Amino acid sequence: MANSYNSRIAKIIEIIPQSEIIKLFRLKFTGLFASKLSFKPGQIIILSIPGIGEAPFAPCNPPDSKYLELCIRKVGRVTEKIHSLKVGDKVGIRGPYGNGWPIEKNQELRIKNQKGKKNLLIVVGGLGLIPLRTLIWGKDKFLGKDAGIQLFYGAKTPNEFLFINDFEKWRERGIDVCLTIDKECPGWDDCVGVVTTLFDKKECIKDAHAFLCGPPIMYKFVMEKLKEPNHCFDDKDIFMSLERRMHCGIGVCQHCAIGPKYTCKDGPVFSYEKLKIIEGAI
Amino acid sequence: MKYEQLPDFIKFLQKTYKIFAPQQKEDKIFIDELNNINKLILGNQLPEYSFKRFFVPECEKLFDYKNKKLLEEKRGNGEKTALLGLNILDLKAVLLYDLVFIDDYYYQQRRKNILIIAHDVVPEDKNNLSKMKFSGEILDNFPYDIFLTKDQSQKLKYEESKDYKIVAGSPQGKEILNKFGYGNYLDKSMRTITKPSPNEMVQKIKEVMLSNKHPEIWEELGKKCIECGKCTLVCPTCFCFRIDDQPSLEPTVGQRTRCWDSCFYQEFSEISGGFKFLKTTAQRIHYWYMHKFGRIPEEYGMTGCVGCHRCAQVCPAGIDIEEIIKKLTRQVTEVTPIPETISVKKTSQ
Numbered sequence: 001m002a003n004s005y006n007s008r009i010a011k012i013i014e015i016i017p018q019s020e021i022i023k024l025f026r027l028k029f030t031g032l033f034a035s036k037l038s039f040k041p042g043q044i045i046i047l048s049i050p051g052i053g054e055a056p057f058a059p060c061n062p063p064d065s066k067y068l069e070l071c072i073r074k075v076g077r078v079t080e081k082i083h084s085l086k087v088g089d090k091v092g093i094r095g096p097y098g099n100g101w102p103i104e105k106n107q108e109l110r111i112k113n114q115k116g117k118k119n120l121l122i123v124v125g126g127l128g129l130i131p132l133r134t135l136i137w138g139k140d141k142f143l144g145k146d147a148g149i150q151l152f153y154g155a156k157t158p159n160e161f162l163f164i165n166d167f168e169k170w171r172e173r174g175i176d177v178c179l180t181i182d183k184e185c186p187g188w189d190d191c192v193g194v195v196t197t198l199f200d201k202k203e204c205i206k207d208a209h210a211f212l213c214g215p216p217i218m219y220k221f222v223m224e225k226l227k228e229p230n231h232c233f234d235d236k237d238i239f240m241s242l243e244r245r246m247h248c249g250i251g252v253c254q255h256c257a258i259g260p261k262y263t264c265k266d267g268p269v270f271s272y273e274k275l276k277i278i279e280g281a282i
Numbered sequence: 283m284k285y286e287q288l289p290d291f292i293k294f295l296q297k298t299y300k301i302f303a304p305q306q307k308e309d310k311i312f313i314d315e316l317n318n319i320n321k322l323i324l325g326n327q328l329p330e331y332s333f334k335r336f337f338v339p340e341c342e343k344l345f346d347y348k349n350k351k352l353l354e355e356k357r358g359n360g361e362k363t364a365l366l367g368l369n370i371l372d373l374k375a376v377l378l379y380d381l382v383f384i385d386d387y388y389y390q391q392r393r394k395n396i397l398i399i400a401h402d403v404v405p406e407d408k409n410n411l412s413k414m415k416f417s418g419e420i421l422d423n424f425p426y427d428i429f430l431t432k433d434q435s436q437k438l439k440y441e442e443s444k445d446y447k448i449v450a451g452s453p454q455g456k457e458i459l460n461k462f463g464y465g466n467y468l469d470k471s472m473r474t475i476t477k478p479s480p481n482e483m484v485q486k487i488k489e490v491m492l493s494n495k496h497p498e499i500w501e502e503l504g505k506k507c508i509e510c511g512k513c514t515l516v517c518p519t520c521f522c523f524r525i526d527d528q529p530s531l532e533p534t535v536g537q538r539t540r541c542w543d544s545c546f547y548q549e550f551s552e553i554s555g556g557f558k559f560l561k562t563t564a565q566r567i568h569y570w571y572m573h574k575f576g577r578i579p580e581e582y583g584m585t586g587c588v589g590c591h592r593c594a595q596v597c598p599a600g601i602d603i604e605e606i607i608k609k610l611t612r613q614v615t616e617v618t619p620i621p622e623t624i625s626v627k628k629t630s631q
Contacts, residue, residue, distance in 0.1 A: 003387040005344050005525070005538075006352060050347035051536055053527045055554070076554035092352065216557060245553050247525045252382060253543070254522035254573060255550060260492055260580040279494040280565065 004250055007048045007092030008037075012085055013067060018162050021074040022127075023083060024060075026067045030090065037068050037093065041135035041142065042100030042241055042269045045070075046249045048092030052081045056246045056264070059096070060130045062137035068093070071130045071162060097249045097264050101135055101211055102239060102271070103142040117237055118207045119148040123222050125195045125214030129153055129162050131241050131268070132213060136170060150176040150205035154195030154214075157181055158188050178202050199225040208233075211269075212240040219282040223272070238272035240282065283430070283446045283464060289319045292366070294462045299364035299397060302336065304329045316366065324367050324401045324430070328409045328590060332518040333365055333372050336396060337379045341541040342388060344525065349534045364397040370414055371588040373400055373424040375518035380425055381477060381582045382521060388540070397454060400424075402431040411589035411604050421468075425475055427455030478583040483611075487585065490610050491576035499609055500571075504564025506599045511544035513593035513601075519574060519586040520544070545569045571606070 014026035029035065037045070039059055047070065048054045055078040061069035074083045082091065120143060122132050129151075135142055139149055151170070155161045158181055167177050178198050180191035191201055195218065210233050212222055219240060226233040244256035244263040251265030259278035261267065275281040283291065295301055304311050305321040311329045316322060345352040368376070376398065383389035402416040421429060429449035448467040450456035456471040480488070490496075514520040524543040529536035543550060546567070551560040560566045578586030587603065594602040 001385070001387050001390055003354070004385065005387070005540075006354065009351075048352070050345075050350050050352050050538065051527050051529060051534065054525060079554065090350065216559075243553060244559060245551055247523065247543075250385070252386070252521075253524070254545065255524075255543075257569070257573070257577060259572065260577045277492075279497075279568075280559070 005094070005248075007046070007094040009090050010068065010093050012087050012089050012091070015087060018071060019159055021083075022071065022160075022162065023074075024069055024071045024163075025082065026061075026069050027091070027093070028067050029093075036066060037096065039096035039134075040100035041103065041138065042131050043096040043098050044131075044246075044249070044264070044268055045093050045095035045097070046246070047078065047082070048094065049078055049081050050092070053078050054247070055079065056097075056249065058131035058241070058268070060133040063134055063141055064138075071127070071133075073127060095249060098268050099266065101132075101142075101241075101269050102209075103135065117209045118144075118146065119150070119205050119209075121150050121152070121205050121208045121210045121233075123152045123195060123210060123212050123214070123218075125154045125218045126156070126160070127162070128213035128215070128218070128241075130213075132211060133163060133166070135211075136175060137166075139173065139175065148174065148176070148205055148208075150178065150202075150208070152178050152180075152195055152198040152202070154180045154182070154198070157183075157185055176202075176205065194221070196221050196225050199228070199231065204231050208237075210238045212238070216243070216282070223282075235273040235276060236271060239269055240272060240275065241268045242270060242275075242281070243268070283448050283466075285445050287464070288446075291462055291464070292316065292319055292322075295364050295397075295458070299362045301364045301366055302333075303366035313365075313367075322367070324403060326403050326406045328369075328371075328405050328592070331516060332375060332590065332592070333368055334375065334518050334521070336363065336365055337376060337389070337393070338383075338521045338523075338542075339392075341539055343537045344388065344540050345538040347527065347536055347538060352538065360391060360395045362395045362397070364399060366399045368398055368400040368426070369403060369405055370400070370416055370420055370424065371405060371410065371590050372518070373398075373420065373426055374414070374584070374588045376425050377423075377475070377478075378519055378578065378582060378584065378586065379521065380475070397428070397458070398426045398451075399428045399430065400426040402429070405590070409589075409591050411591055411607065412585075412587070414589060421449055421451070421470060422473055423475060423478065426451040428459065480579055480583045484579050484583070484585050487575050487607070487611055488579040491572055492580075496610070499606065500564045500568040503567045503601060503606070504562055506601055507546070507563050507567050508599050509546040509563055509566065510598060511546045512596040512598070514544040514546060514570070515542070516592040516596050518588050518590060518592075519578070520570075522573075545573070575610070 009030050010027040011030050012025055013028050016024040018024055044056045044058050046054050046056050057070045059068050060071050072079050072082055074080055124132060170177055180193055180195060180198050181188055182194060184192050191197060210226055226238060242263055246256045246264050247253040249264045251262040256263035258281045301316040302313055303316040304313050304323045306323055311323055311327055313329045404416055429451055430446045432446060450459055450467045450469050450471045453471050459467050522543050523540045525540050527536055527538050552558045560569055574586035
């Protein structure tokens with residue numbers, strides 16, 4: 001029987017700073033039979049640093065990359081440790097766990113009976129862009145060439161936007177990248193206000209699913225916007241990726257439970273239709 | 283098997299197994315290594331603590347680590363342990379562990395070295411909230427290797443005897459009985475144990491929990507509970523855990539461990555940055571009940587309460603699970619105030 005708590009060894013091959021306290025780590029598995037980690041956009045892995053501990057992250061590299069990318073903010077014990085590591089240092093990775101964004105199902109539905117929505121509205125705040133980056137990079141692969149993506153992305157300050165080098169390439173591919181920062185800031189002439197402000201300033205993409213990820217406080221405010229008469233998203237078309245404390249990653253330790261479900265095993269992406277009946281989910 | 287044969291059987295087992303069983307210690311009963319058969323108690327009084335830690339220990343090592351590497355330990359065959367004197371409530375808990383940890387490497391390593399010898403004495407009423415009874419269904423569906431029964435009402439198809447009737451519930455149990463030279467057992471060793479399907483009552487209480495129709499119950503409990511976590515320690519079905527790296531004095535060396543946790547502790551739901559998803563005592567006690575009566579039924583088709591009442595007996599705040607179950611279930615039906623906690627898959631008859 002395989003030991004699900006054991007991790008594979010990965011070597012840091014590149015570190016790309018994103019902000020003062022956020023770094024993008026590019027990792028490659030080591031060893032003779034090392035392969036890459038295949039995961040679905042939105043799934044999670046558990047990073048292990050023996051002597052420090054473990055913590056869950058959503059991988060975010062473009063699909064078909066030869067490496068794994070983890071974008072990590074220095075905020076706790078494990079993340080402080082990984083921030084102190086250098087190229088060539090090694091960490092452990094186990095997973096992937098859970099279900100990612102419901103993209104395959106959408107495509108199947110669309111091809112089968114045209115019922116699924118064609119486009120995608122992504123609403124993210126802060127680090128919430130991380131579990132969606134793989135999906136955005138792989139739009140054609142995951143959603144189809146004719147699908148459109150509109151990204152509503154809010155950060156506290158301009159310095160806190162992640163993956164700013166991606167934005168131009170995403171725009172070239174037709175992705176509507178809409179940014180906003182919480183408060184006025186010298187040199188920023190784009191939208192100001194929390195992420196929901198974008199709903200009032202931009203024409204919202206039609207015929208779309210909505211994928212949400214952000215700090216716990218964000219969800220209910222975004223939900224209010226999605227439910228406004230001029231947008232009116234169906235509960236079943238709204239999906240959100242949730243954060244919880246995790247230890248095991250396989251639905252046993254009980255830390256990440258939401259009602260009858262586990263964030264690690266059944267999530268981290270849930271449909272709003274299922275979440276809305278669970279007390280305390282969002 | 284005659285009562286008089288039991289000491290010989292225990293001696294025979296001791297050649298291969300370390301035996302743990304309920305024993306009298308002053309005015310209480312504890313499960314401990316059995317060295318003196320005269321101290322063995324197979325009665326209707328529950329031991330202070332259940333057999334939980336033999337299946338899910340309070341703390342166990344997952345890995346040693348050295349120089350930032352987890353070391354995979356080649357596990358030997360391990361020590362063989364015979365647990366003697368599990369009652370039907372204990373077996374329900376074991377059924378749950380077996381389902382929860384079905385893919386768990388450490389659990390399975392340990393489990394294959396555990397021999398379960400159960401008995402059919404039903405705990406006294408105050409420790410059997412769901413009024414579980416010994417039945418043929420238990421013999422078919424609960425995990426055990428050897429069952430000692432005295433029940434005369436059961437029409438078991440073998441010779442009448444005043445003494446124990448023995449049931450072999452697994453190939454391992456059968457082999458031991460054969461080696462001991464006792465052949466007069468009911469052979470159920472080839473049975474397969476399946477996930478139970480929830481009965482009506484399990485289903486109903488689950489629906490009450492999931493619909494959260496009565497938040498006032500949890501608000502009231504939140505005012506009483508002092509979050510000491512004692513109920514989680516004694517509860518046979520509280521198996522939640524945390525994983526931590528524990529350094530030794532030697533630099534870069536230590537152990538990654540898995541130890542019991544409690545959803546009553548503040549840190550339980552805390553994420554990096556300090557945000558807690560379970561903010562109030564009411565939310566935390568609701569989480570505890572949701573696990574037992576919402577999640578476990580949803581996942582495993584049975585309630586996560588064996589009805590032993592230990593949680594109420596240790597609670598310094600006087601919270602009594604029996605009253606809460608009554609409050610919850612009265613809202614579903616006036617007829618059956620306590621849920622039937624055994625639920626057994628009906629096979630074709």
